[in-house]
Amino acid sequence: MKLHARSRTARPSNTRLSPLLAAALAVGLALPLSAGAADSAKPRSMQEILDATKPGDWRALDPRDTLYLDLPRGRVVIELAPEFAPQHATNIRALARNGYWNKLSINRSQDNFVVQWGDPAEDDKSRKPLGKGTKAKLPAEFERSSDKLPFHVLPDPDGWAPQVGFADGFPAARDTGAKRAWLAHCYGMVGAGRDVAADSSNGTELYVVIGQSPRQLDRNITVVGRVVQGMELLSVLPRGTGPLGFYENPAQRVPITSIRLAADVAKKDRVAIEVLRTDSAAFDEIIESRRNRRDEWYKHPAGHIDLCNVPLPTRETPAAAPAPAKGKSKSK
Amino acid sequence: MKLHARSRTARPSNTRLSPLLAAALAVGLALPLSAGAADSAKPRSMQEILDATKPGDWRALDPRDTLYLDLPRGRVVIELAPEFAPQHATNIRALARNGYWNKLSINRSQDNFVVQWGDPAEDDKSRKPLGKGTKAKLPAEFERSSDKLPFHVLPDPDGWAPQVGFADGFPAARDTGAKRAWLAHCYGMVGAGRDVAADSSNGTELYVVIGQSPRQLDRNITVVGRVVQGMELLSVLPRGTGPLGFYENPAQRVPITSIRLAADVAKKDRVAIEVLRTDSAAFDEIIESRRNRRDEWYKHPAGHIDLCNVPLPTRETPAAAPAPAKGKSKSK
Numbered sequence: 001m002k003l004h005a006r007s008r009t010a011r012p013s014n015t016r017l018s019p020l021l022a023a024a025l026a027v028g029l030a031l032p033l034s035a036g037a038a039d040s041a042k043p044r045s046m047q048e049i050l051d052a053t054k055p056g057d058w059r060a061l062d063p064r065d066t067l068y069l070d071l072p073r074g075r076v077v078i079e080l081a082p083e084f085a086p087q088h089a090t091n092i093r094a095l096a097r098n099g100y101w102n103k104l105s106i107n108r109s110q111d112n113f114v115v116q117w118g119d120p121a122e123d124d125k126s127r128k129p130l131g132k133g134t135k136a137k138l139p140a141e142f143e144r145s146s147d148k149l150p151f152h153v154l155p156d157p158d159g160w161a162p163q164v165g166f167a168d169g170f171p172a173a174r175d176t177g178a179k180r181a182w183l184a185h186c187y188g189m190v191g192a193g194r195d196v197a198a199d200s201s202n203g204t205e206l207y208v209v210i211g212q213s214p215r216q217l218d219r220n221i222t223v224v225g226r227v228v229q230g231m232e233l234l235s236v237l238p239r240g241t242g243p244l245g246f247y248e249n250p251a252q253r254v255p256i257t258s259i260r261l262a263a264d265v266a267k268k269d270r271v272a273i274e275v276l277r278t279d280s281a282a283f284d285e286i287i288e289s290r291r292n293r294r295d296e297w298y299k300h301p302a303g304h305i306d307l308c309n310v311p312l313p314t315r316e317t318p319a320a321a322p323a324p325a326k327g328k329s330k331s332k
Numbered sequence: 333m334k335l336h337a338r339s340r341t342a343r344p345s346n347t348r349l350s351p352l353l354a355a356a357l358a359v360g361l362a363l364p365l366s367a368g369a370a371d372s373a374k375p376r377s378m379q380e381i382l383d384a385t386k387p388g389d390w391r392a393l394d395p396r397d398t399l400y401l402d403l404p405r406g407r408v409v410i411e412l413a414p415e416f417a418p419q420h421a422t423n424i425r426a427l428a429r430n431g432y433w434n435k436l437s438i439n440r441s442q443d444n445f446v447v448q449w450g451d452p453a454e455d456d457k458s459r460k461p462l463g464k465g466t467k468a469k470l471p472a473e474f475e476r477s478s479d480k481l482p483f484h485v486l487p488d489p490d491g492w493a494p495q496v497g498f499a500d501g502f503p504a505a506r507d508t509g510a511k512r513a514w515l516a517h518c519y520g521m522v523g524a525g526r527d528v529a530a531d532s533s534n535g536t537e538l539y540v541v542i543g544q545s546p547r548q549l550d551r552n553i554t555v556v557g558r559v560v561q562g563m564e565l566l567s568v569l570p571r572g573t574g575p576l577g578f579y580e581n582p583a584q585r586v587p588i589t590s591i592r593l594a595a596d597v598a599k600k601d602r603v604a605i606e607v608l609r610t611d612s613a614a615f616d617e618i619i620e621s622r623r624n625r626r627d628e629w630y631k632h633p634a635g636h637i638d639l640c641n642v643p644l645p646t647r648e649t650p651a652a653a654p655a656p657a658k659g660k661s662k663s664k
Contacts, residue, residue, distance in 0.1 A: 111564040112519050142632070156491050159636045187444050187544045196629050211567075212519045212640050213544055216625060219632040232443045232571040235543075239564040293548060297528050300474070300551040304491045308544050 043294045046286050050313060053282045058274040058315070059169070061228065063262035065089070067096060068271075069117075069230070070257040071106075076230035077271055078190055081223065083149070083168040084183050085141040088192055088224045091134055091203040096261045098131030100204065105253035109237040110245025112211030116193060118204050120253060130204065140198040141222040143182035146174050151181065152278050154287070156304050160184075160215040164307040166278035170226060171307050173218060183223035186213045186308035188231050192222045210235045213308040228273055228314050276313040286311060375626045378618050382645060385614045390606040390647070391501070393560065395594035397421070399428060400603075401449075401562070402589040403438075408562035409603055410522055413555065415481070415500040416515050417473040420524055420556045423466055423535040428593045430463030432536065437585035441569040442577025444543030448525060450536050452585060462536065472530040473554040475514035478506050483513065484610050486619070488636050492516075492547040496639040498610035502558060503639050505550060515555035518545045518640035520563050524554045542567045545640040560605055560646050608645040618643060 044052070061079055069076040082089035095101065101117070108116035121127045130136060151174055153165040161173030164184065171184040183189065186209065193205035201222055208227055227234070242248040262270050276283055287310055292301035376384070393411055401408040414421035427433065433449070440448035453459045462468060483506055485497040493505030496516065503516040515521065518541065525537035533554055540559055559566070574580040594602050608615055619642055624633035 111567055140631075157489070158491070159488050159638060160634055198631055211543065213638075214641070215638070216622070216630075216634045216641070218634070220630055235443055236568045236570055238568055290548070298548075298552055299472075299530055302492055302548045302550070306491060306545075306547070309546070309548070 043289055043292070044285065045295065046289050046311070049282050049285050049289065053276065053280070057277055057280040057282045059277050060317070061262070061273050061275065063270065064093070066262035067092070067259055068262060068265060069259050071233055071254065072257060074230060074233050075271065076233055077228050077273060078225050079169070079228050079275070080225040081168065081170055081183060084144055084170070085222050085224045087138045088141055088201070088203045088222050091138060092224060093261050094133040095130060095203060096259050097264060098134065099258065100128065100131055101256050101259040104128065104256050106237060106256065107253050108207070108244060108246045109239045111239045113214060113245065114207040115210050115234045115237055116205060116207035117256060118193070118206065120250065130202070134202070136202055137199060138202050142198070142219045143180045146176065146179050146181040149181050150279070154305070154307055154310065156291070156306070158307055160218060169275055169278050169312070171310065182219050184213070184307055185209055185215050185217045185223065187211070188227040189223055190225045190227060191217070192224050194221060208234055228275060229271065272317040274315050274317055278312070286313070375621055375624070376617065377627065378621050378643070381614050381617050381621065385608070385612070389609055389612040389614045391609050392649070393594070393605050393607065395602065396425070398594035399424070399591055400594060400597060401591050403565055403586065404589060406562060406565050407603065408565055409560050409605060410557050411501070411560050411607070412557040413500065413502055413515060416476055416502070417554050417556045419470050420473055420533070420535045420554050423470060424556060425593050426465040427462060427535060428591050429596060430466065431590065432460065432463055433588050433591040436460065436588050438569060438588065439585050440539070440576060440578045441571045443571045445546060445577065446539040447542050447566045447569055448537060448539035449588060450525070450538065452582065462534070466534070468534055469531060470534050474530070474551045475512045478508065478511050478513040481513050482611070486637070486639055486642065488623070488638070490639055492550060501607055501610050501644070503642065514551050516545070516639055517541055517547050517549045517555065519543070520559040521555055522557045522559060523549070524556050526553060540566055560607060561603065604649040606647050606649055610644070618645070
């Protein structure tokens with residue numbers, strides 16, 4: 001029996017990691033499980049599927065829907081979801097343009113729940129003004145009509161919603177009877193904090209899910225997007241010891257260098273990120289490869305996957321290129 | 333509209349946190365949502381339910397099944413699961429008694445997946461000996477017979493298993509047709525890394541889940557217990573940049589001061605932790621309070637909960653007391 005420590009892992013170690021997958025790993029994806037050539041009789045590994053994708057299987061992030069949250073330790077890239085939260089997206093773009101978050105901070109880190117940033121001022125009077133072109137109050141955008149919304153259905157059942165899958169590239173849920181659709185609180189999803197009133201958010205206080213998917217928040221708060229790169233900069237922040245994981249001592253807060261819309265950043269300073277299209281055949285093949293792991297390490301393939309366990313592969317392209325309009329996913 | 337930053341959160345802010353709940357929060361539980369007195373017409377909040385528990389609703393951790401993982405920044409407390417992994421528990425107790433992990437390290441931190449510790453030596457020859465009373469190889473303990481195993485069933489369906497619930501205080505799954513039961517990979521669960529062969533683990537390389545529950549690992553690897561206190565010391569460790577989240581530079585590894593069995597630690601140096609019994613009425617009431625949040629912040633109670641979203645409340649008791657034998661949960 002081999003006792004190499006590095007091979008004694010929760011996953012097999014005979015894994016060849018490509019730079020492409022490194023980005024995927026950053027958001028917690030599972031690993032490619034065989035390195036050999038594809039064999040038509042044998043399902044392909046995630047790595048093999050990704051290696052065989054064509055440029056059209058990927059979409060570039062739209063700079064108008066992309067936020068750069070720059071921290072002293074690096075950059076977090078967030079994709080906004082204007083198809084689900086158009087008014088929040090508009091306000092967030094304006095807030096970013098106004099430099100609203102610059103020099104504000106991350107104020108909360110609650111284990112297995114969320115990291116949250118915004119204005120730590122508790123006193124209304126010392127609160128930072130939101131600046132021009134912004135609204136101080138927005139309607140609840142918890143869900144939307146499912147009419148005219150391409151929805152790529154996941155084959156497996158979900159306990160929280162009648163149907164789950166992917167819409168506009170995000171993990172989502174749908175109720176075809178009520179004709180409503182909404183985004184799901186998976187790891188890395190970003191939402192807009194609010195008070196008790198449903199319409200009390202304005203997009204200034206944003207949180208990101210850092211633990212087990214808190215799906216009970218679905219349809220209760222406006223989800224505005226997701227982190228596509230840099231999750232590991234947020235998920236490791238020391239947990240706050242105050243109520244709800246807020247930092248008790250202001251010195252514990254993590255300063256925000258800036259939050260900018262990618263469209264407002266010089267092209268040479270942008271990160272060129274592509275996301276695998278959720279309406280591509282490659283994405284479906286990846287889902288199946290995760291539903292039933294066929295490598296020799298797994299002895300009992302699950303035959304199931306939960307929405308929030310589905311990987312959403314991303315890759316950095318060598319040179320920044322103008323992003324085309326975001327593609328719509330096909331209904332299924 | 334009030335704009336207090338601290339009240340703009342993913343959860344309501346009118347929350348009174350008791351010291352008792354602080355421990356629960358450390359493992360990511362949700363929050364009590366009303367501070368008023370219980371009203372028979374109104375479902376009680378989690379805090380109200382916990383406040384009304386009786387001593388018999390709690391069980392003390394058995395020191396023979398409790399590990400203290402001491403790190404430079406504090407103590408992580410792990411409860412072993414000998415009902416599911418008896419041979420692994422036996423080996424782990426012997427390894428702890430031998431001081432096997434002392435001066436070894438945490439070698440892996442993979443975002444949204446696991447943190448793992450053990451012997452970083454890649455060369456068999458320089459590998460630390462396991463010491464007396466240990467076995468170098470153990471059988472797979474992925475599942476067990478469900479006969480004679482009290483199993484407290486969760487009312488909601490699960491996509492990964494025919495039935496889920498709680499057995500011996502742990503989140504578990506069951507197949508009554510096949511008469512098998514197994515532990516579930518929820519946040520904070522601890523497992524024993526292995527090679528490709530099912531029987532290649534020996535309990536030296538342990539990992540803890542730090543993200544979305546990787547339930548695809550269920551029945552594929554031996555789960556040995558769960559973290560009941562100190563998760564926030566593990567979940568925030570910087571992510572490794574090597575394959576599988578291993579630290580590429582040995583200097584990045586986190587030294588382990590020691591891992592000891594609580595029974596081998598002087599009573600004055602033990603942490604007296606109690607866990608809410610999963611066969612108590614209070615636990616069922618908490619589950620229902622989480623399935624349907626009835627406070628004014630929630631506009632759309634989910635009517636559902638996933639196994640890995642169920643809180644497992646713990647509390648520290650003021651003085652260490654001898655632990656009674658662990659109670660069995662009733663069938664339901």
